[in-house]
Ligand SMILES: NC(=O)C1=CN([C@@H]2O[C@H](COP(=O)(O)OP(=O)(O)OC[C@H]3O[C@@H](n4cnc5c(N)ncnc54)[C@H](OP(=O)(O)O)[C@@H]3O)[C@@H](O)[C@H]2O)C=CC1
C-alpha cells in the first residue's frame with residue numbers, strides 16, 4: 001500500500017519537475033536552417049572542418065572555407081567537388097591577423113552560420129613546451145576565434161532577414177575535463193566556453209544562437225601529428241572516451257548546430273561530461289535539463305572514480 005503511494009508521489013514530483021523545466025528553460029528552443037544559407041567554416045581544409053564543409057555542401061548550403069595553406073584549400077575544394085559536385089569558396093587567411101580576417105569576412109558576404117573550427121594542439125608537459133608553441137595555441141585557438149567573432153558579428157547582427165543564425169565554436173572534451181599534457185590547449189578550449197556563455201546572452205536578441213562542440217579524440221591529420229610525441233598519460237586519459245571519425249563528429253556537430261543546442265556532445269562519454277559540467281550553461285532542451293538535474297550527482301561519483309584511476313596512473317608512472 002505504502003509502496004503504491006510512494007510511486008504515485010515520485011511520479012507526481014518528476015512530472016511536476018518536467019513541466020516546471022519546460023516552462024522556465026531559456027533560451028527558447030530554435031531551429032537553424034542550413035539549405036541555401038551561407039556557412040563559413042574556418043580550418044575547413046582538413047579534418048573535422050573539411051568533413052563538416054562536405055556535409056553542409058551536400059545539404060545545399062553555400063560554403064566558404066578558410067585556412068592558411070592555399071594548396072590544402074585547393075585540394076579540399078577539389079575533393080568536395082568530386083564527392084558532392086558543389087564548388088566551395090576558399091580563403092587563404094591566418095585567423096591571428098585581425099585585419100585580414102575582417103577583409104575576408106567582408107569579401108565572403110553575409111554569414112548565416114559561422115563555425116570557428118581552426119585549432120592547433122600539441123600534447124606535452126607545460127614545463128617542456130617552448131613559448132612559441134604555447135603562444136601559437138593561444139593565438140590560433142583563442143585570439144583567432146575572438147578575431148572571427150569580432151569581424152563577423154556586425155554583419156550577422158545587421159542581416160536583412162531575421163531568420164535564426166549560428167555562431168559555433170569547436171571546443172573539445174578537453175574543454176570540459178583536465179587532461180595531462182594539454183594544459184595550455186585546455187586553457188584555450190575552456191576559454192571558448194566562457195566566450196560562448198557570455199556571447200549567447202549578448203546576441204540572443206538578434207536571433208543569433210551559439211553552439212559549443214565537444215569532440216573526443218578524432219582521427220584527423222592534426223591528431224596524427226600530435227600523437228607523434230604524446231606523453232603516455234595523455235594517451236591513457238584520452239582513451240577513456242571512445243575515439244571517433246571526422247565524419248561522425250561533423251555529423252553530430254551539424255545536428256547540434258541545426259537544433260541550436262548550446263552544448264553539443266558527440267559520444268556516450270560526451271553525454272556524461274555534458275551532464276556533469278552543465279554548471280550555469282544555457283539549456284534549450286527541457287528533457288536534457290531534466291536529465292542534468294536527476295543524474296548530475298550520480299555522474300559526479302563516476303567521474304570521481306575516473307580521477308581516482310587517473311591519479312593512480314600518474315603515481316605509477318612518476319614513481
Ligand atoms: N582531432 C581531434 O582529436 C580533436 C580536435 N578538436 C578540435 O577540432 C578542431 C579541428 O581539429 P582537426 O580537424 O583535428 O585539425 P587539423 O589539424 O586536421 O586541421 C586544422 C585546420 O585548421 C587550420 N588552421 C590552423 N591554424 C590556422 C590559422 N592560424 N588560421 C587559419 N586556419 C588555421 C588548418 O589549415 P592551415 O594549417 O592551412 O592553416 C586546418 O584546416 C580544432 O579546433 C581542434 O582543437 C577537438 C577535439 C578532438
Ligand SMILES: CCCCCCCCCCCCCCCC(=O)[C@@H](N)CO
Nearest residue numbers: 121172173174217238240241272302303
Ligand atoms: C563516468 C564518466 C565517464 C567520463 C569519461 C570522461 C573521459 C574524458 C576523456 C577526454 C578526452 C579528451 C580528448 C580530446 C583531445 C583533443 O582535444 C585533441 N585536440 C587531441 O587529441
